[in-house]
Amino acid sequence: MSRPHYILLPANSWFIFISLVGAFLLNLQPMGGWIGMPDFVALVLVFWSIHQPRKVGIGVAFLMGLLMDVHDAALLGENALAYTLLSYFAITIHRRVLWFPTLPQIWYILPLLLMTQLVQMLVQLLVSGKVAGWAFFLESFVSAALWPLVTGLLLAPQRRSIDRDETRPL
Numbered sequence: 075m076s077r078p079h080y081i082l083l084p085a086n087s088w089f090i091f092i093s094l095v096g097a098f099l100l101n102l103q104p105m106g107g108w109i110g111m112p113d114f115v116a117l118v119l120v121f122w123s124i125h126q127p128r129k130v131g132i133g134v135a136f137l138m139g140l141l142m143d144v145h146d147a148a149l150l151g152e153n154a155l156a157y158t159l160l161s162y163f164a165i166t167i168h169r170r171v172l173w174f175p176t177l178p179q180i181w182y183i184l185p186l187l188l189m190t191q192l193v194q195m196l197v198q199l200l201v202s203g204k205v206a207g208w209a210f211f212l213e214s215f216v217s218a219a220l221w222p223l224v225t226g227l228l229l230a231p232q233r234r235s236i237d238r239d240e241t242r243p244l
Contacts, residue, residue: 082232085126089231093118094134098141109209112217115142116190117224119157120183123164124171125229135161149201156193160186176222183221187214 097118105111115138122130139154146153163186164171171182191214195206 082229085122085129085232087129090122090126090129093122093228094130094138098138098145101142102145110212110216112213112220113187113190116157116160116187117217117220118228119161120164120186121224121228123161124168127165127168130161131165132158132161149197152194152197155197156190159193160190163189176225179225180218180221184214184218187217190214 094115097114100114119130119135119138123135135157136154139152139157140150142148142153142157143150167182171179174182188211191211195210198204198206
């Protein structure tokens with residue numbers, strides 16, 4: 075009960091757009107094939123779906139999924155389906171998640187990210203018959219571990235005060 079509660083400024087639509095583009099560019103990096111490399115697009119999508127469900131919804135998730143499908147040369151709609159479900163379930167639980175501090179929120183984010191990867195794995199199984207190993211799901215655990223960092227970075231512009239005062243910390 076002793077943690078401070080901030081009244082956040084409204085999220086700027088341009089900042090949301092830039093963060094989604096930045097996450098997409100991070101996923102474009104050649105290190106994306108490494109085992110355990112987080113899916114930055116999924117992480118930023120789940121963040122904005124929880125914090126700004128009216129600005130970032132299922133349509134944005136579908137569009138980002140199509141972009142990732144084209145980038146990954148995956149079956150068209152594989153990532154789009156996974157990101158759409160991710161956004162839908164994140165919007166469904168967004169009020170519950172926001173009641174908790176950042177670290178306990180990981181327990182809500184991890185199942186969402188695991189479900190996203192499970193959908194991707196099932197689509198690949200249906201199309202090619204290939205089954206991914208346990209290391210495939212390591213990506214979700216790394217992404218969930220990054221949740222406090224992503225939350226701090228993406229909420230930082232909203233924590234600015236409108237009128238500057240030297241006696242206030244923010």
